[in-house]
Amino acid sequence: MVPEGSCEFCGGEDVFVKYDFGIHKIHRCRTCTFMWLFPQPKGEELDEVYGFDYYQNEKFFDNKNESIYGYYDYMSERYIKQQNYDQLIDNMIQLTHGPFREGMSFLDAGCGLGYLMDVAHDKGFDVEGIEYNPAAAERIAKKYTFPVFCGDLLSYEGGPFDAVAMLDVIEHLLDPFDSLAKISAVMKPGGIFMVSTMDSDSLVSRIVGKRLEDFRRTREHLYFFTRRTLTTALERQGFEVIRIDSYGLPIRMDFLMRRIKLAFPLLGGVAERLMRWLHLSSLQFHFDPHTKMTVYARKIG
Numbered sequence: 503m504v505p506e507g508s509c510e511f512c513g514g515e516d517v518f519v520k521y522d523f524g525i526h527k528i529h530r531c532r533t534c535t536f537m538w539l540f541p542q543p544k545g546e547e548l549d550e551v552y553g554f555d556y557y558q559n560e561k562f563f564d565n566k567n568e569s570i571y572g573y574y575d576y577m578s579e580r581y582i583k584q585q586n587y588d589q590l591i592d593n594m595i596q597l598t599h600g601p602f603r604e605g606m607s608f609l610d611a612g613c614g615l616g617y618l619m620d621v622a623h624d625k626g627f628d629v630e631g632i633e634y635n636p637a638a639a640e641r642i643a644k645k646y647t648f649p650v651f652c653g654d655l656l657s658y659e660g661g662p663f664d665a666v667a668m669l670d671v672i673e674h675l676l677d678p679f680d681s682l683a684k685i686s687a688v689m690k691p692g693g694i695f696m697v698s699t700m701d702s703d704s705l706v707s708r709i710v711g712k713r714l715e716d717f718r719r720t721r722e723h724l725y726f727f728t729r730r731t732l733t734t735a736l737e738r739q740g741f742e743v744i745r746i747d748s749y750g751l752p753i754r755m756d757f758l759m760r761r762i763k764l765a766f767p768l769l770g771g772v773a774e775r776l777m778r779w780l781h782l783s784s785l786q787f788h789f790d791p792h793t794k795m796t797v798y799a800r801k802i803g
């Protein structure tokens with residue numbers, strides 16, 4: 503156990519407060535660049551966040567609200583998300599060990615409302631999910647027949663899988679390193695693991711800093727990786743990193759403007775009105791601010 507205040511990733515003690523949100527702070531290790539929320543929430547505090555309103559949080563765009571969490575309307579983003587997932591699953595198919603075969607096993611660790619499993623299933627994978635949020639797991643069970651384990655990843659006993667995805671999940675976990683060990687344990691040798699999270703040291707992440715939505719999610723984002731720390735964390739668990747992409751998203755103009763407004767109220771407000779005036783609010787395009795990364799890693803063995 504690392505003493506309180508020192509770096510869980512490298513054990514370094516040269517730690518400072520990078521972003522101060524009052525009660526919550528984000529600490530950064532000078533030795534290895536790893537960052538984490540301090541203090542860390544208790545299990546019951548997390549349970550309050552992960553209910554059904556996580557996916558329909560009406561207060562999301564409320565700027566008086568320092569701490570944001572969840573999604574404004576996750577369901578309405580489904581089709582736009584699935585366009586992106588289509589590409590991600592194609593990438594995984596290209597990277598499976600040997601040629602891709604129908605029925606290869608796929609686990610989505612943190613499957614939300616099942617949209618990624620849906621795409622992976624359509625492309626020929628035999629899918630399974632793990633979801634911590636009981637409201638989400640219940641909703642999936644009504645819609646899909648995919649097996650979903652509702653609970654903590656660490657208590658999951660299944661597999662082994664040919665492919666595992668963990669999108670925008672690792673930063674939410676109380677035990678990110680044990681969780682990576684668990685993922686490794688439920689994978690077949692040669693299997694492909696796709697993990698996405700914030701890239702906390704990218705140029706835009708550093709420039710926008712404390713105003714960035716990913717840092718402000720102080721009730722749910724607990725750990726912040728860089729390309730280097732995530733690569734090392736994966737290597738420690740027997741993976742070889744084979745590809746790192748930045749993670750862009752198809753997005754609608756009005757939605758992007760609201761998100762910019764969240765970080766920069768004045769600028770975002772003007773831009774939002776301008777786009778409305780130009781009738782560009784419903785324009786859809788690919789947006790990649792380089793604040794997120796997708797890492798593909800192969801399990802060695």
Ligand SMILES: [Zn+2]
Pocket residue numbers: 509510511512513514531532533534535536
């Ligand atoms: Zn460190």
